[in-house]
Structure formats: structure tokens, C-alpha cells
Amino acid sequence: MKKNVLLTGGTGFVGKELTKLLINSGYTVSILSRSKRENTESIFYYTWDIQKQTIEKEAVLNADYIIHLAGANIAEKPWTSKRKEEIINSRQQSAQLIYSVLKKNDKKLDAFVSASAVGIYGAVNGEEICTESTALGEDFLGLTCQKWEAAADQFKKLGIRTVKVRTGLVLGKNDGFLNKLTPIFKWRLGSALGSGKQYMPWIHVEDLCAIYLEALKNPNMEGSYNAAISDSTTNAGFSKTLAKVFGYKIWLPNVPGFLIKMVLGEMSKIVLTGRRVSSAKVQQLGFQFKYENLEETLRVCLGK
Template sequence: METVLITGGTGLVGTYLSNKLLKRGYSVSFLSRAIHETPSIKTFVWNYQKQTIDIEALNNIDYIIHLAGANIGERRWTNSRKQLILDSRLKTGQLIFDKVNEHNIKLKAFISASATGYYGTITTDKIFMETNMPANDFLGNVCNEWEKISDKFGENGIRNVKIRTGVVLSGKGGALSKIIRPVKLGLGSAIGTGRQFMPWIHIDDLCEIYVKAIEDKQMEGAYNAVSPDHKTNEDFTKILASILNKPYWLPKVPPIVMKLAFGEMSDLLLKGSRVSAEKILKTGFEFRFTDLRSALSNLI
């Protein structure tokens, strides 16, 4: 039985992924800031701010999946919040790298979350691929530095995979729970121009990509984890309203309203480009949810 250590395992993706791995016969353990009573999963405590980790967590592990990181869409991007978003990814990853190095842990692979924010919060006609350079904005810089930690494992001969994730759709929380509220109230409307793209992925497909990253030894480097179905914010809202049998309203929500409410973080909602799924498809991966309507219908 192979063992997978997950950081950020109690979050939205980690919870879904750990259950999937257990069903596939893997042994799963968590690195967490506090002990959690989770059936079949042992939790080890770490603190990246104090640079401490229960070294028992690294005993007899085969894979590390690094999901830890402060939620980028939870609060306004104050300077302190930006620092937390960065530190919670970089310092955690660096701590793991240092301890794996120090104790000569023979990992089979290090698999790290990343985000499509790597390409920047912009709206263009371009379809971004893994070969594109990182954007020189806040999220682009965060993702670039985040991935550099993963690359350190690669430099030490450990297979490393970086999963550049789009908007994760789940029925248990996350982005969809926020998007759906006004639509359920009959107040569904596109944001800004509505023409900004929303690279999205169903949580089940995302977690299957993580499983494939474990099992497919040919997978290495960066992969976009997004559906091949490109949809704009306006498309998304209209489809959601249709499924819920709720009205879709005009006019759209003006950008100034979003900027006043969310500050710089509003760029997450007001901007977005298409992101290619071609590379992950070429591995033979098959999406369960290839169109937005079927994905949303499954979750609502």
C-alpha cells in the first residue's frame, strides 16, 4: 500500500481527494496546523511560521501532495493578506523541501497545487498554455514563486508535477457557493462586461487529475487543470440561472461596484482568459464533465 501525505488536506479539495485516494487503496495522512479527528487518516502537526514539523509525518511516505495555502478569494487583498497568501504557500513548501532533504526521504513524486493565476488576471483573446511565461502581477508572481519550490524537488531528482487549477466547482462550498447566492435570489447578472472567461473544473475531475499525477509516471512539470469547455462569466451566469429556473437580469454589475466592494481582489471576477486543457488531454486523461451545464447540474 502506497502512502500519500497531503498538506491542506482538510480544505475543499483535500477532503474530496483524500476520500478518493482511500477508496483507491492508498494510505493517506495529513500535515495540518492542528490535530483533526478524521477516520482512517492520521494527522501530523506543523507550523511553517515557527518552522516546525512532526518528522514522523515523513516516515515511509511515497508521495506528497501540497495543497496548503490561504484562500485567495476569501478577503480583500490588504498588504498583510497578500503576504499571508504568499507565505502560506512558499514557506510551507520550503519547509517540506528542507525536511525531505535533511532526512533523505526517497519520494516517488512531489505534486503541488498551483493556479491559472500564473497567466495573470487579464482578459485577452489568447488561449494560455503551459509554455507561456508567468504574468507580472500579484497572482502571476505568487504562482511563479510557488512553482519554483516544486521545481527544487525536480532538481533533486524527484518527479514533480504542478497542477495549475482554474475555478473549482463543488457542491460543498468554494466559488460556486458564492456565485449561486444572488442567482438563487433571482438576482443573477453578469459581472463587468461579462465577456471575461472563467476557466473552470469540476472537483471530481480535478481530483482525478491528482490521482493520475500519482499513477502516471510520465507526468512531470506543469499541467492546466481546467475543463476544455471555455465559458465567459455571462455564459456561466445564464446557464446557472437556467438550471435553477431563475431569471437572468440586465444590466450587468458595473465594475466600479466590484472594485468598491473587493478592491484589487475584484480582478478575480472582472478579468479572465481562456486556458488550454490540451496538455492534460494528451496524457490520455478523460474528463467526466466536459461541459458546464452537466457539471453544474451534477452539483446543484
């Protein structure tokens, strides 16, 4: 029988791509969703309500693996106190709901794999290259990711192999971060943000999904792994390369950091800060990135 993978956040950008890869790799996929959807030959849909802490427990009990991608988008709304609470709770409470079903029913998984983010190292700028053993940030992004990973770590108490994927900026076709930038750069209005020196660790969605697949298949993969290319791309470099893909050189000055702070408030840290990240640990497992050159990756994503 085919192994079943339960996905949370399966209807999002990464979730959709990962679902395709899992099915093509011989797995069946179950997806937890807030609303009921019609099952297909390879995808089974179940409902849950994180706030009410309700779930169709069959989704968990039928799973061999769980990949936990669910979490409120940190860049979708301003960081009010209420929004910050939603961002944290969407990650912690969703994992807790799954954990409670597993524990209550004495259900064992082959692995529990959770999304995390390179934001765990803190919203600061600097030249240090962050490895998985680098000191963790104590700001909102750092603490949010720490709580996210702590929610995953409790699965180890059940004797389940647990993997945490610290994701960088995800690039792909017709979705994600590039979707917001494309109109600006297409009309030749693109420019760097703030100093432009902040690092932008990135990864193509295909490589990210391949890392999740590796986490299922490789019994030696356990703990935290950075999922980003180690190429030291800065915001200025990213902007320059994206403009080149659209056939021009940036002519506008950098957008001043104080203006971005005025518009976005504390959330401006997402775009005005960024750290260098090492992917050596996942590569030591034998994992090879398909997309390592930024310009070539952007051309693939944008069909240029």
C-alpha cells in the same frame, strides 16, 4: 503494503474529496493540520506550524508521495500588503518546510505534486488560449503562482518527479465557489460581473482529484499541467447558465466593474479578469474529463 500519500491542505474543499478518492484507490492518507486530530483506519493526522517552521517529521518520512494543496485563500480577505505576504508565504514557506525535512533526512519520494493556478498567466482579459508554455503574468496573481511553482521545483533537485497542477475555478457540491453564488442566483438576483466577457476556466472537483491521482500513478507526468475545461466559458455565459439551472433568465444588468473595484479593491481582478486555457497537455496523457458540459455539471453540483 499500501502506498502512503501525505496531503497538505487536506481538510479543505479539494482535500476532502481527494482524500476519499485516494482511500478508494488503495492508498493510505496522512494529513498535515495545524491542530491534532484523531487518526482513523486510513487517515493519519500530523501537526505543523508554517510560521514557526515546525513539523512532525514522521509525516514526511512515512510518505511515498506528497500532494501539496496548502495555501491561504486568495479571495478570503482584501489584498492589503500584509495579506499579500500571507498568501505568498503560506505557499512558499510550507513547501520549504517539507523540503528541508526531505533534504536533511535524505528521504526520496515517488513524486511531489503541487497545486498551482491558471492565474499564473496573469489577471488580464484576451482571446489568446493559454498553454503551459504561454508567457507568465507579472502582476500579483502571476508572480504569486510563479513563486508557488518555484517552491515546488526545488524538489526536482532531490531527484523527485515533480508535477504542478494549474487549477481553474473548482465546481462541486455544497462547497467552493458555487456556495457563495447559490443564494444570489436562487433568489433570482444573479447577473454578470463587469463586461461579462472575461473567461472563467472551470473544472469539476472530481476531475481535478482525478488529475492528482493521475499525477501519482503516471511516471510520465512531470512539469506543469492546466486543469480546466477548454470550453471558453465567459462570466456572462456562466451566469446565464447558472440562472437557467435555477429556472429563469437573467433580468438584471451587469454589475458595473467600478462598483466591484470600489468594494474589493485590487482583489476585484479575480472576478473581472480571466483567460482562456487549454487542457490539451493533460489530455495527451490519455486523461479524460468526466464533466465537460457546464449546464450538466452545474445541475449535478446543485442537484437540479
